[in-house]
Amino acid sequence: MMLELLDFDFMRRALVAATFTGLAAPAIGTFLVQRRLALLGDGIGHVALTGVALGLLTGVTPLITAVLVAGLGAIVIELLRMYGRTSGDVALAMLFYGGIAGGVLLTNLAGDSAATLNRYLFGSITTVSTADLWLIGGLGIVVIAIATVLSPQLFAVCQDEDHARVSGVPVRAYSILIAVMAAVTITVAMRTVGLLLVSALMVVPVAAAQQLTRSFRTTHVAAMLIGLLAALGGVVTSYEIDAQPGPTIVLLALAGFGVAALVGALVRRRPALITPEST
Amino acid sequence: MTQPTSSDQPVLRVTGATVTLDGRRVLTGVDLDVAPGEFVTLLGANGSGKSTLVRAAVGLVPLDSGSVELFGTPLARFRDRRRIGYVPQRSRAVAGVPATVHEVVMSGRLPRRPYLGFGGRADREAVEAAVDRVGLGDRLRSSLADLSGGQQQRVLIARALVTGADLLVMDEPTAGVDHRHQESLAELLGDLSRDGVSVLLVAHELGPMRVLIDRAVVLHDGVVRYDGPVSGVTGEEHEHVHHHATRETRIDVPGAEGVW
DSSP states (O other): OHHHHTTSHHHHHHHHHHHHHHHHHHHHHHHHHHTTOTTHHHHHHHHHHHHHHHHHHHTSOHHHHHHHHHHHHHHHHHHHHHHOOTTHHHHHHHHHHHHHHHHHHHHHHTTOOHHHHHHHHHOOGGGOOHHHHHHHHHHHHHHHHHHHHTHHHHHHHHHOHHHHHHTTOOHHHHHHHHHHHHHHHHHHHTTTTOTTTHHHHHHHHHHHHTTTOOSHHHHHHHHHHHHHHHHHHHHHHHHHHTOOHHHHHHHHHHHHHHHHHHHHHHHHHOGGGSOOOOO | OOOOOOTTSOSEEEEEEEEEETTEEEEEEEEEEEOTTOEEEEEOOTTSSHHHHHHHHTTSSOOSEEEEEETTEEGGGOOOGGGEEEEOOGGGOSOSSOOBHHHHHHGGGGGGSSSSOOOOHHHHHHHHHHHHHTTOGGGTTSBGGGSOHHHHHHHHHHHHHTTOOSEEEEEOTTTTOOHHHHHHHHHHHHHHHHTTOEEEEEOSOOGGGGGGOSEEEEEETTEEEEEEOGGGOOOOOOSOOOTTGGGSOOOOOTTOOSOO
């Protein structure tokens, strides 16, 4: 069955895109969850929609306009978080609403139908072009590489921002880097999971992994593996049942969380089976 | 690399510090010195500005006016970050993803590689030594979330010590820690103090720490109200001093509403 799927060019492209998406989303998502900013991805996804619509309106590849607008939005969000006072929360909400309203309006102006928009909101395996794939692969590798190479520094920033700042770690620069990486990941994932559900692939695999782990590094790696399995499984399933890939990927990831939570609860209820926590 | 600190130069000098947060004046013209090897405690009621003062001292809160010098260098130009060990309030120790004691203490090594780089063997050895020092050598691979409040506090101290800090700045390390753990914490801080580490400690209650303290500074409404030996801290006694009041001298401040 799997081999038969690979006969289709579009399916091969979709599976490659899913590989980068499944690995990159939890790679950066782990830092967002650690920092208790799990919903940040949602907000940036909304803003990215305006970027997609700008692409549709101007005839530029939507992936490129989306990554630019989402990146810019991420920087604005991070600056609001840093310097904003009590009104920061509301300012963020307004940015998110503006993103989604602007996206829908501009798509209408471009003369594209709701069906076009739908493909970006929930993913579409048949529309990944070869040019898209190069962009998805390139950006995906950059995100995974940064999340790996800078992991000691990003860990410190997300674990305890104050302590990192006193230690001389450039907290503001790294905070902006995390937000921009989230924006890039959202654009990478847009074709596969779609903008409205991409945040789930950044968060759910991490939540699933930490049911069974007690170190950051294991959580990080396990989340990437769960994300990869969910993305690949979701793309194949969506082809088999003729559904959009976004919802199937996310439901698979949630099922993974359910299993992990159950196993985690069983393990914790029988502490005698766990090896002692020694070095 | 570092200018040697002359023996009489304070490790921390705050001069005329005035801080406004969200439009409210929190500190007004506060002076505070910590001499090498000195153990100074900062006392005051909730809202007296003691946390803000230590946060300003390590550069987390900007000053409206006044200055901070660390080891004789103005804060803005101070680069030798490994010399300060900052221990924030424990309530924020556990983040959204599990992390082991080893991982958290390892992040204390970042003054040596703030921009890039992984820990090497020297870092791992320093982490093990620091965790041993706080008495948690057998919990190196435990998740921080699985430890008690007192143990988490020790992990944060190990993270502060892991670069060989000369000055420990601690924000309410005894908050929410039971008496037994406070005693072992006091023992640990006593050892560090004898080794020449300077300590600036924000406290709500002194408990077993009391005997270690060289000097107490009392803040009230953002102004230094007292600066001298602990024994000189006076005031009206509250009903709710301590459950174990027999072990301690009662300390109080005029107008303080906190539990001492």
